[in-house]
Amino acid sequence: MKRNNYWHLLWVIAKTDFKMRYHGSVLGYLWALLKPLLMFAVLYVVFSVLMKWNMPNYQLYLLLGIMIWNFFAEGTAAGLYSLLSKGEMIKKIYFPRILIVIASTLTAFMTFCLNILIFLVFYSFSDLSFHFMMLLIPIYMILAYVLVLGFSLFLSVLQVKYRDIVQIWEVLLQAGFFLTPIFYPITLVPEKYLFYMFLSPITGLMQYSRTLMLDKNLPSFEGAMYFLIGVLLIFAIGFLVFKKLSRNIAEKI
Amino acid sequence: MVIIEVKNLYKEFVIPHERRDSIRENFVNIFRPNTYETFNAIEDLSFSVNEGEFFGIIGRNGSGKSTLLKMLAGIYPSTKGSVKVKGSIAPFLELGVGFNHELSGRENVFLNGTILGLTQKQLEQKYDEIVKFAELERFMDQKLKNYSSGMQVRLAFSVAIQAGADVFLLDEVLAVGDTEFQRKCFEKFRELKAKKQTIVFVTHDLGAVRQFCDKVLYVKGGKAMAIGTPNEVIDKYIYEDRLEEYKAEEANQEVSSPVVNSGAKEVEITKVEYLDRHGKNNEKFISGDPITLRIHYKKNKNVTSVVCGIAIYKDDGAYMYGTNSFLQERKVNLKKSGYVDFKTDSLNLLSGNYAMTVAFHSDEGKPYDWRDKEFYFTVINSSRDDGFIKLDFKFNS
Numbered sequence: 121m122k123r124n125n126y127w128h129l130l131w132v133i134a135k136t137d138f139k140m141r142y143h144g145s146v147l148g149y150l151w152a153l154l155k156p157l158l159m160f161a162v163l164y165v166v167f168s169v170l171m172k173w174n175m176p177n178y179q180l181y182l183l184l185g186i187m188i189w190n191f192f193a194e195g196t197a198a199g200l201y202s203l204l205s206k207g208e209m210i211k212k213i214y215f216p217r218i219l220i221v222i223a224s225t226l227t228a229f230m231t232f233c234l235n236i237l238i239f240l241v242f243y244s245f246s247d248l249s250f251h252f253m254m255l256l257i258p259i260y261m262i263l264a265y266v267l268v269l270g271f272s273l274f275l276s277v278l279q280v281k282y283r284d285i286v287q288i289w290e291v292l293l294q295a296g297f298f299l300t301p302i303f304y305p306i307t308l309v310p311e312k313y314l315f316y317m318f319l320s321p322i323t324g325l326m327q328y329s330r331t332l333m334l335d336k337n338l339p340s341f342e343g344a345m346y347f348l349i350g351v352l353l354i355f356a357i358g359f360l361v362f363k364k365l366s367r368n369i370a371e372k373i
Numbered sequence: 374m375v376i377i378e379v380k381n382l383y384k385e386f387v388i389p390h391e392r393r394d395s396i397r398e399n400f401v402n403i404f405r406p407n408t409y410e411t412f413n414a415i416e417d418l419s420f421s422v423n424e425g426e427f428f429g430i431i432g433r434n435g436s437g438k439s440t441l442l443k444m445l446a447g448i449y450p451s452t453k454g455s456v457k458v459k460g461s462i463a464p465f466l467e468l469g470v471g472f473n474h475e476l477s478g479r480e481n482v483f484l485n486g487t488i489l490g491l492t493q494k495q496l497e498q499k500y501d502e503i504v505k506f507a508e509l510e511r512f513m514d515q516k517l518k519n520y521s522s523g524m525q526v527r528l529a530f531s532v533a534i535q536a537g538a539d540v541f542l543l544d545e546v547l548a549v550g551d552t553e554f555q556r557k558c559f560e561k562f563r564e565l566k567a568k569k570q571t572i573v574f575v576t577h578d579l580g581a582v583r584q585f586c587d588k589v590l591y592v593k594g595g596k597a598m599a600i601g602t603p604n605e606v607i608d609k610y611i612y613e614d615r616l617e618e619y620k621a622e623e624a625n626q627e628v629s630s631p632v633v634n635s636g637a638k639e640v641e642i643t644k645v646e647y648l649d650r651h652g653k654n655n656e657k658f659i660s661g662d663p664i665t666l667r668i669h670y671k672k673n674k675n676v677t678s679v680v681c682g683i684a685i686y687k688d689d690g691a692y693m694y695g696t697n698s699f700l701q702e703r704k705v706n707l708k709k710s711g712y713v714d715f716k717t718d719s720l721n722l723l724s725g726n727y728a729m730t731v732a733f734h735s736d737e738g739k740p741y742d743w744r745d746k747e748f749y750f751t752v753i754n755s756s757r758d759d760g761f762i763k764l765d766f767k768f769n770s
Contacts, residue, residue, distance in 0.1 A: 125490055132487045140475060212470045213488060214447035214462075284395040370448045371386065 126219060133206075133223035137198075138230055152231040153238060156183075156190045163303045175305050177334050180239075180246055184333060185302040187235045188326050192268055193293050195228035199272020200279050200286060203366075207373040217366045218273070225272050229265050236261065243333070251336050260329050263351055267321055270355035277365035280372050300326060318343075321350035375459075376540060376571050377422040377445065382454035384415035384440055384595070414440040416595040418454075422540075422588070425569035429586035429603065431576065431610055437595040438575045442466060442542055445573060460539030463489055467544070469529030474518040478509060481517050482532055489536040499535045507531035534561055541565070541572045552657060579607055579688065579726070580656065580749030604747075611690050611728075611746075636740035639676050640707060640733040644669040645748050657751045660723050660763050666715040668731055670742075672707050678736040679705040681713055686746055687761060688726040699736065721763040724754035 142149050160183050167173050167182075175181070202224035203210065203217065210217065236257065244250070279285045300323050301309070309317060317323045324347035328339045339347065389409040393399050414437045422428045432438050443449045444456055446464035471488045472481050482503055486496045504510055507527040509520075517525065562585055565572060576582060582589055582603055589606040591599040599609045648665040649655040658664055666683060682697025696715070698705050705713065728746035735741070756763075 125487075125492060128493060129487050132484055136473060136476065136480075136484055140473065209471050209488070211448065212466045213464055215488075282394060282396045282399070284397055288396065367450050370443070 126215065129215060130219045130223050130226070133219065134226040134230075137224055137227040141227060149234075153234055156186045156235055157238070159190070160186050167303055173305075177246065177248065180243060180248070180334060181305070181330060182303055183239055183242060184330055185300075185326055187232070187239055188264065188329060189297065189300065189302050189322075190235070191228060191232040191264060192322055193297075194231070195225045195265075195268035196271045196275060196289070196293075198224045198228050199268065200275040200289060202272070203276045203280055203369060204373065210373055211370050217369060218362065221272050221276050221362070222269065225265070225269050228268070229261075232261070232264070248334065253332060253336055253338070256332060256338075260325070260332065263348075264325055266355050267325065267351050270351070270358035273355075273358035273362040277362050277369065280369060281365065296320070296322070302326070318346070319350075321347055321354060324350065374424045375421045376424045376426075377428075377459075377573070378455075378457040379421065379445075380419050380455050380457075382415050382418040382441075382444065382456060383413065383452045384437075384444060384449065385452040386412045386414055388412055414595050415444070415451075418592070418595065418597050420590055420597060420600055422571065422573060424571055426571055426588055427566050427586050428571075428573045429576065429582040429589040430573065430592060431579070431582060431589060431606070432592035432598075436592045438592055439466070439544065440595075441592065442544055442573070442575055446542055458540065461490060462540045462542060463533075463536040463538035464542040465533050465544060466542070468526055468533060472517060472525065472529065475516060477516055478513040478520065478528060482513075482528065485529065485532045486535070489533065490538060491536060495535075495537070503528075503531045503535055506534070530558070539571060541570060543572060543574045543576075545576045545578075579610075579728075580751075583607060583747065583749065608746075611688065635744070636732075636734070636742045639672075639674040639741040640679060641671045641673055642668060642731055642733065642742045642744055643671050643710070645729075645731055645744075647750050656749065657753060658720055659755045660752050661719050661721070661755055663716070663718050664720045666729070666731075667712050668714070669710075669712045670707065670733065671710040676735065676741065679707055679741070680734055680736060681705050682732050682734070683715055684730040685722075686728045686730070688728060693722070693727070693761065697732075719763075720752065722752045723756075723758060723761050723763055724752055725761060726751050 142151050160179075163182055163186070164179065168178055199221050202221050205224075206220050210220070275285060275289060299317065300320065301317070306314075306317070306327060318327075324339075324343070328343070328347060331337050331339055338344070387409050388411070389407050391407055393402065393407060418441065430438050430441065440449065442464070443466065444451055445458065446462060446466065447456075447458075448464075448466075469481075469485055471484055473484060476484065479500075482500065483493075483496055486499075486503075487493075491499075504513055507524075507530070509524060509528055512520065512524065520528070559581070562572075562581075566585055574582075574586065586603050589599075589601065589603050590597060591606045591610050599606045646654055646667040646669070647656060647658070648667055649658060650663050652665075668681065680697050680699040682695065682699075684695035685693045687693055698713075727750055729748040729750065730743070730745050731748060732743040733741040734743065758765075
């Protein structure tokens, strides 16, 4: 296969995956969009109505948090299974294996993009106004994707070797849902634990996105550097592990 | 120009005695290291394929043919040694890679075609041709799961043959399917061969090897046993196990077997056809059917005496039957060119692949044209009897 064809292949696999995921349900793609909104409704009722939390722009804060988390959880889950689910293809034909992981996470990314559009619709109905700094949104989204891809690369090859990675990852995601400031304000967290929370780049991603969207501000220079290095480090580790373990993947599947 | 170069290739598979594929199992057994053995699927294999060559790979089951093909395709990495391929490769280890049953036939053409390396533009151009070749015009918008398996194979093959790569790797899977489909496959092979397409071809069908291949590699236990022209290699493949026996026999007996000498072509065999009960050309027969062997010849020189004979061998080399015009006390009248027939009303063989020797020689046995086991045909059993010969014993009590 010629090199410039790989992009086309990537696109076709991602498109097929996207089509297949919501196939058979009448609402089709709508499900992809409804899921975070439903989660939003539940969490909003619990924390805003029942527990009477009061914080400015809580709806948007919560919605953005859920959408980012949703992308992270679904993207890595799809990435984790990507190699196994394409096993037959891997055993029969050669192309760079990384395309499979990229394609399956791209599927989640497409949903994420639609979600962000919905968020912007909600945003336009709020008291906040659009500002020029929001032009940076795509950069944040790309960083989010690199983060998801880094985790997926790492998880996908390990899943082939150790079939219980998926269970472990599910537990970690569950824990991550509560340890990441998705539905609670980060100000609730005692200062001394903040460092540990920001160890996870997903916390940084979430907080800095909110800083951008809701506070119309950029993260501090150290914060940004810290976050960037975290993302790149995870991607680098994922990539290297993938490169090493995917060499003889066709024999292991 | 050398297009594929394999040098001192090794492939070692590690087979653990206990399969541990979860973190839990590895953790529980942390102080009990797993033991394993290694298996050499490919050992010190070297060969090269030139551009435009039809290269065959033969060998018994488990000899490493498919592993080798997967290594050529880049699916398995090598343990040691190198595989160098110049240009692009289209591997057909299986038809319809990536076919998705929930998608329509049309979508699958684009999906499968892309995986095989075709561009969107090429696929759009060739789409009509693909559909026409598969004879599925009416079904392209239906989901693949509603296709019969035959329709799926047809569609997959039609896409596959459109793949434009420098090298095609064909596994024997291409030769499955009904006779009609096989005929189509072979027709396409002939076309590709005429177009000087470089092809690497793995098969058990020795007839196809002899018919198509320019060069053949015989693999056994992951090692190359022979590389060369089809005739040499197939001989080696068929007789190899018996070679030792033959040598011992030859040592005991001074009687030498008839010299296999292809002759000076005073009378030349130009073509051998098998005609089935409908008088049509065929290579497959049902046991008990009538069969005509039509031997086309050309007389290059006047000869005083001519005998025409045939001999039939089982594919493991066992001599099954032989006859000639002399034994039947018939005189052979040769024209400048034409054909002679051997005809039987009932082919009393059960199932199997058979090789046939056809020869013209003089009364004294001097060969004019002697084609040793160059022709193949297949017999399909019509009853449930076992063995090779149709003797039709009927049970009675």
